Amino acid sequence: MTQQPAPLDPREELRELTSSVRAWVEWHGDCGAELLPVEDSPEAVLGSLERRPAGPKGRQRPAAPERTHAASRPAFEAPPVRNVPERPAPPPPAPAPPGVAPAAPARAAPTATLEAPPLGLQERRARLSVLAETVKNCTRCGLHAGRQQTVFSRGDPGAELCFVGEGPGADEDAQGEPFVGKAGQLLDKMIAAMGLRRDEVYIANCVKCRPPNNRTPEAPEMASCMPYLHEQLEVIRPRVIVALGATALRGVMGTTEGITKVRGTWRLYQGAIPVMPTFHPSYVLRMETKEVRGMVWSDLQQVLKELGRSPPARP
Ligand code: URA
Secondary structure, three states, X not given: OOOOOOOOOHHHHHHHHHHHHHHHHHHHHHHOHHHOOOOOOHHHHHHOOOOOOOOOOOOOOOOHHHOOOHHHXXXXXXXXXXXXXXXXXXXXXXXXXXXXXXXXXXXXXXXXXXXXXXXXXXXXXXXXXXXXXXXXXXXXXXXXXXXXXXXOOEEOOOOOEEEEEOOOOHHHHHHOOOOOOHHHHHHHHHHHHOOOOHHHOEEEXXXXXXXXXXXXXXXXXXXXXXXXXXXXXXXXXXXXXXXXXXXXXXXXXXXXXXXXXXXXXXXXXXXXXXXXXXXOXXXXXXHOOHHHXXXXXXXXXXXXXXXXXXXXXXX
16 A cells, blocks of 8 residues: 555556546446536635634635645655554534524544645655554454454555545455445546546545444444544545545544535535545445436536546547
C-alpha cells in the first residue's frame, strides 16, 4: 500500500486502458448518464454552508483554485510519527428537546485535526505505513476475532479524491484490499466514468475488519475503528471525500441523517473538506435501476466539478 507502484508494462497499461474504457461505457450505458443535468455548483452550495471553525483560528478550506494536486502540495516538516490516536470516540448527537428542530448539519467527528500543514508524499506514506501496521495488530473490538486479515486501504496517498465505504466483505477479507468484490467492480466503473484511474484515488472503510455476515458495523465497533479512518483522512487530506452510503456518512460526519435524504448535498468534514454523500455501490447493485445509477452519477458529477474536472467524452 505504501510502496511506489512499479512502472507499468505497456501490455499491462493497454489492458488497464481497455478495462477503463469498458467500465466507462458500461457505467454510462447503465445509467443513461449523458441525459442527466449537473446540479447546482458545489461552490455555491458550499458557500451556503456554515463553515465551522476547525480550531481556534477558525481555519477554512482554501478556495478550490488555490489547491493543487496533492503531490505538488508544499512539503511538510516531519512531525513525530503519531500512532493510533488514543482519543475518545465522538459522543452520539444529543437528541433535540421536544418541539425544537435538531441542529443541522451534524458535527464532524472531532478526532482528527486538519490544523497542521499538509504532509509531503513521503511523510504520508510513512505515517500510513505505521498506521496500517497498528491496524494489522488491532484487537480493539470483537471484529478482530473473525477476520482473515485487516483491510486498510487501496490507492494513492497523494489522491485528491477519497472514497469511504462501510467495511470489508468476504472478498475484501480474503484479499486484504477494500472494494475488490462486486461492489468494488461497480465502484471501479464509477471511477473510470469520472475519467480517473482506480489507483489515482484513495479508498478506505470505516471499519477495517469484516463484520460477520456482512452486517452493518455496530456503534462500539465504529467507535473503536473510526480513529483510524480519521487519521487516514488527516494524513491524506483529500480535496473531496465521497461517503458511500449511510454508514460511511455516519462515520465521517457523525450524522444519522438518511442517505436518501442527504445524498447529492455537500457536507463539510472538519470544517475543511467537502463531503459528498451518495449511495453505496452495493445498494446500487441491489436496486438495479437507471434512476438510482443516475442519482449516483449526478452526485459524482458534482464531485468532478468541485475538483475542477469534467467527465471524459465518450471514447
Ligand atoms: N463494501 C464496503 O463498504 N467496503 C468494501 O471494502 C467492500 C464492500
